Amino acid sequence: xxxxxxxxxLLALALASPVLMAQAPAAEPAPMVxxxxxxxxxxxxxxxxxxxxxxIPRAARGAAAQSGPQLPEDMPEELQEYFxxxxxxxxxxxxxxxxxxAPRRGTxxxxxxxxxxxxxxxxxxxxxxxxxxxxxxxxxxREFEATLVGSDPLSDVALLKVGAxxxxxxxxxDSRRLKPGQWVLAIGSPFGFEHSVTAGVVSGVxxxxxxxxxxxxxxxxxxxxINRGNSGGPLLNTRGEVVGINxxxxxxxxxxxxxxxxxxxxxxxxxxxxxxxxGRVERGQLGVRIRDVSRxxxxxxxxxxxAGAFVDGVENGSAxxxxxxxxxxxxxxxxxxxxGGSSELPPIVGAxxxxxRATVTVQRDGKPREIVVTLMxxxMAQAPAPADAxAQAPAAxxxxxxxxALDAAARSAMGLQAGEGVLVARVSGLAARQAGLSxxxxxxxxxxxxxxxxxxxxAATQDLKAGDEVRLLVRNARSTGFVSFVLR
Numbered sequence: 220x221x222x223x224x225x226x227x228x229l230l231a232l233a234l235a236s237p238v239l240m241a242q243a244p245a246a247e248p249a250p251m252v253x254x255x256x257x258x259x260x261x262x263x264x265x266x267x268x269x270x271x272x273x274x275i276p277r278a279a280r281g282a283a284a285q286s287g288p289q290l291p292e293d294m295p296e297e298l299q300e301y302f303x304x305x306x307x308x309x310x311x312x313x314x315x316x317x318x319x320x321a322p323r324r325g326t327x328x329x330x331x332x333x334x335x336x337x338x339x340x341x342x343x344x345x346x347x348x349x350x351x352x353x354x355x356x357x358x359x360x361r362e363f364e365a366t367l368v369g370s371d372p373l374s375d376v377a378l379l380k381v382g383a384x385x386x387x388x389x390x391x392x393d394s395r396r397l398k399p400g401q402w403v404l405a406i407g408s409p410f411g412f413e414h415s416v417t418a419g420v421v422s423g424v425x426x427x428x429x430x431x432x433x434x435x436x437x438x439x440x441x442x443x444x445i446n447r448g449n450s451g452g453p454l455l456n457t458r459g460e461v462v463g464i465n466x467x468x469x470x471x472x473x474x475x476x477x478x479x480x481x482x483x484x485x486x487x488x489x490x491x492x493x494x495x496x497x498g499r500v501e502r503g504q505l506g507v508r509i510r511d512v513s514r515x516x517x518x519x520x521x522x523x524x525x526a527g528a529f530v531d532g533v534e535n536g537s538a539x540x541x542x543x544x545x546x547x548x549x550x551x552x553x554x555x556x557x558x559g560g561s562s563e564l565p566p567i568v569g570a571x572x573x574x575x576r577a578t579v580t581v582q583r584d585g586k587p588r589e590i591v592v593t594l595m596x597x598x599m600a601q602a603p604a605p606a607d608a609x610a611q612a613p614a615a616x617x618x619x620x621x622x623x624a625l626d627a628a629a630r631s632a633m634g635l636q637a638g639e640g641v642l643v644a645r646v647s648g649l650a651a652r653q654a655g656l657s658x659x660x661x662x663x664x665x666x667x668x669x670x671x672x673x674x675x676x677x678a679a680t681q682d683l684k685a686g687d688e689v690r691l692l693v694r695n696a697r698s699t700g701f702v703s704f705v706l707r
Contacts, residue, residue: 505568
């Protein structure tokens with residue numbers, strides 16, 4: 220009996236071992252490729268991302284829709300989508316723009332995120348623009364009717380408030396540390412699919428928008444998939460910090476094509492601070508019309524590379540005009556910060572409040588100089604219309620302008636000194652008219668030659684002929700700047 224027990228035990232173990240082995244969990248194979256896994260990041264940040272539904276009344280829908288032909292409201296949605304995509308009709312904006320800039324069927328869908336536990340939510344201006352009712356939905360399925368604290372169309376930022384406390388909050392990061400090639404993540408509600416996650420890399424920073432109304436935003440460009448409904452959602456870095464607000468796409472179809480833009484979080488939080496304090500956003504303004512420096516201007520401007528912002532015009536009565544900045548100057552630095560291209564200047568200036576004193580470095584006549592300016596508010600740089608010009612016989616010239624002398628009263632009204640400029644009485648040349656010249660303009664310079672009388676103007680233009688490029692320095696009721704065109 221003693222010898223049978225061990226054998227029986229061994230036999231039982233042998234019979235049971237396949238079962239035991241089958242029940243033991245198999246070891247998970249190691250990944251063959253090391254790819255980023257955003258699971259923890261999404262779990263940590265997702266609860267602070269919200270879905271936004273804004274109801275737009277009919278009158279506001281009409282104002283927000285794009286100009287041009289409108290689609291019938293009773294047209295089937297499939298046909299509406301076809302016309303939007305292929306003919307650029309309202310509801311499917313072309314390049315560039317927000318994925319949901321034109322609301323459809325009275326409802327704008329977008330995304331947002333919580334920035335404070337007591338219920339402040341950040342989203343895009345264009346998501347809630349014109350809305351009379353805004354619903355915010357959290358990831359736990361709770362819904363709140365939101366109050367619009369304020370909104371800023373120039374930065375496309377809107378601040379909402381919901382009646383809740385203890386909400387999950389996103390940490391604010393620093394977009395200035397972003398570099399091309401870094402991973403970023405977006406969470407939003409494309410096409411109504413709530414809390415969708417897309418990832419990609421930073422493609423570029425400090426991008427200029429083709430929308431001139433948003434020149435004060437140095438956009439972050441990414442290849443993160445952004446579509447209708449993503450607008451207002453967060454752009455996150457790999458530490459789970461929000462570094463931007465997804466705002467625009469560049470597309471020929473209205474859908475994602477690999478180029479997306481986000482508002483830097485610093486721009487958004489500056490707007491948030493002002494919206495909470497005053498309900499509006501104020502920006503400093505120089506009052507200049509600028510463009511990039513071209514290579515063929517380098518020798519003339521005394522520059523060794525096409526950098527800086529060329530001053531093409533100065534608004535009358537603006538901060539720049541009062542400080543002595545002139546058309547033809549090149550702004551190479553602002554408060555010691557180098558300006559590489561014209562698109563870099565407006566966001567720097569706009570980030571400062573009106574009344575700020577700043578130092579502008581300009582290149583003039585081949586030499587650098589520093590000019591101290593006091594920034595004005597964005598809407599202040601206006602000038603009165605010039606006084607009625609004296610009636611004199613106009614003088615014709617080869618460039619298609621008929622000019623006449625200015626008297627002391629007219630010069631004073633335009634802020635001119637004695638011996639400055641001649642008045643445009645009539646525009647007879649097609650090229651001059653197409654360049655934007657009109658009666659009431661004052662010509663201060665032809666090429667590099669100052670003109671202060673009709674005789675000066677005739678002498679400066681008499682040798683010009685068809686095919687020549689004409690460059691005039693012109694002042695009107697609003698600004699002083701260059702006008703260029705080719706004679707025909």
